[in-house]
Amino acid sequence: MPLLEVENVVKTFRRGGGPAVRAVDDVSFSIEAGQTMTLIGESGSGKSTVARIVLGLERPDSGRVVFDGQDLTAMSPRDLRAKRSTLTAVFQEPYESLNPRMKVESIVGEPLKLFDRTLSKAARRDRVVASLEEVGLGAGILRRYPGDLSGGQQQRLGIARALILSPRLIVLDEPTSSLDLTVRATILTLLKELQLRHSLTYLFISHDIATVRYFSTNTGVMYLGRFVERGPTEEIIDDPRHPYSVALLSSTLSTDPGEMKPARPLTGDAPSPTTRFPGCPLVGRCPVQVDECATRPVPMTSITPTRSAACIRVRPGTAGPERNEAPS
Ligand SMILES: Nc1ncnc2c1ncn2[C@@H]1O[C@H](COP(=O)(O)OP(=O)(O)O)[C@@H](O)[C@H]1O
Ligand code: SF4
Ligand SMILES: [Mg+2]
Numbered sequence: 001m002p003l004l005e006v007e008n009v010v011k012t013f014r015r016g017g018g019p020a021v022r023a024v025d026d027v028s029f030s031i032e033a034g035q036t037m038t039l040i041g042e043s044g045s046g047k048s049t050v051a052r053i054v055l056g057l058e059r060p061d062s063g064r065v066v067f068d069g070q071d072l073t074a075m076s077p078r079d080l081r082a083k084r085s086t087l088t089a090v091f092q093e094p095y096e097s098l099n100p101r102m103k104v105e106s107i108v109g110e111p112l113k114l115f116d117r118t119l120s121k122a123a124r125r126d127r128v129v130a131s132l133e134e135v136g137l138g139a140g141i142l143r144r145y146p147g148d149l150s151g152g153q154q155q156r157l158g159i160a161r162a163l164i165l166s167p168r169l170i171v172l173d174e175p176t177s178s179l180d181l182t183v184r185a186t187i188l189t190l191l192k193e194l195q196l197r198h199s200l201t202y203l204f205i206s207h208d209i210a211t212v213r214y215f216s217t218n219t220g221v222m223y224l225g226r227f228v229e230r231g232p233t234e235e236i237i238d239d240p241r242h243p244y245s246v247a248l249l250s251s252t253l254s255t256d257p258g259e260m261k262p263a264r265p266l267t268g269d270a271p272s273p274t275t276r277f278p279g280c281p282l283v284g285r286c287p288v289q290v291d292e293c294a295t296r297p298v299p300m301t302s303i304t305p306t307r308s309a310a311c312i313r314v315r316p317g318t319a320g321p322e323r324n325e326a327p328s
Helices: 047-054 077-086 104-115 121-134 151-163 181-198 209-215 233-238 243-253
Strands: 004-014 020-031 036-040 062-067 087-090 169-173 201-205 218-223 226-232 301-304 307-309
Touching (some): 004 047, 020 036, 020 201, 020 218, 036 047, 036 209, 047 169, 047 201, 077 087, 077 104, 104 121, 104 151, 181 209, 201 209, 218 233, 218 243, 226 233, 226 243
Parallel strands (some): 036 201, 036 218, 087 169
Antiparallel strands (some): 004 020, 004 062, 218 226, 226 307, 301 307
């Protein structure tokens, strides 16, 4: 049984009396214990909203989040809080997610204070030190403030805090995108080591495709709140089949400035997130679209036993929308 199952989750936001933004539109995936699922997609595609729903920080309008056999979406806020001890997060901006007026000892120890009130102060400090050592920081910084630390140390602190309750699943929402390249590599290595040591399960969000390949078992590509493609990470990166994945991956993968243009770029800008599409949401931007794309709904459909895509031109078992040839 997977550790986490996200089933047909929908989340709509409405600002004032304006039109609704379908931030997450019928998203489903599951993660086996000890594995990593990655979400990729342009900014605004709904990745963080999925993460916040998994964490119980947002309630979905419909759909279920089943964690360790229990339906989180049906739980009372009190039970959900208790469950949150095994489900934690590391966010993009370490400094913003750490209270600048709290010392390191209080920051890392705070979840323990909330979830294990029986622990003495000395025992709590021991656990804090052990957690700091796990992430390569020592007891020497217990009385320091986040502002005294470098960006990399701050993110290690965020990880120490996430680890202190011995979670089973950690949501990593762009955990390294605010860091320098070299620091980024050390944090990723640390996260990988911790995963192996503690059999951690990760839901990982990243823009950095090299990292995604190194880090994750399965990947879901998101566009305007929907999954457009999902499957084993290596297959998605090496052989993307959905026209959106092809454009996204070819534009981010190339390191040769002469080749920065994707082979099959999308045209135009992303539409407003309030736009509703009776057919495929890529209509108007897709280089291989045909007339029926505008009207025919495109649910996620299996194309191999482990892969799905939402495109009427990706046929089961074939290699892409007729290998992304232009329609004849
Ligand atoms: N609290 C909110 N209120 C209104 N709109 C929101 C809120 N959170 C997210 N959105 C909207 O939902 C969409 C998805 O956002 P988000 O999940 O943050 O995407 P990503 O993490 O992929 O950049 C965006 O259009 C965003 O503006
Ligand atoms: S359904 Fe049509 S518009 Fe959508 S990605 Fe496939 S070919 Fe392009
Ligand atoms: Mg985000």
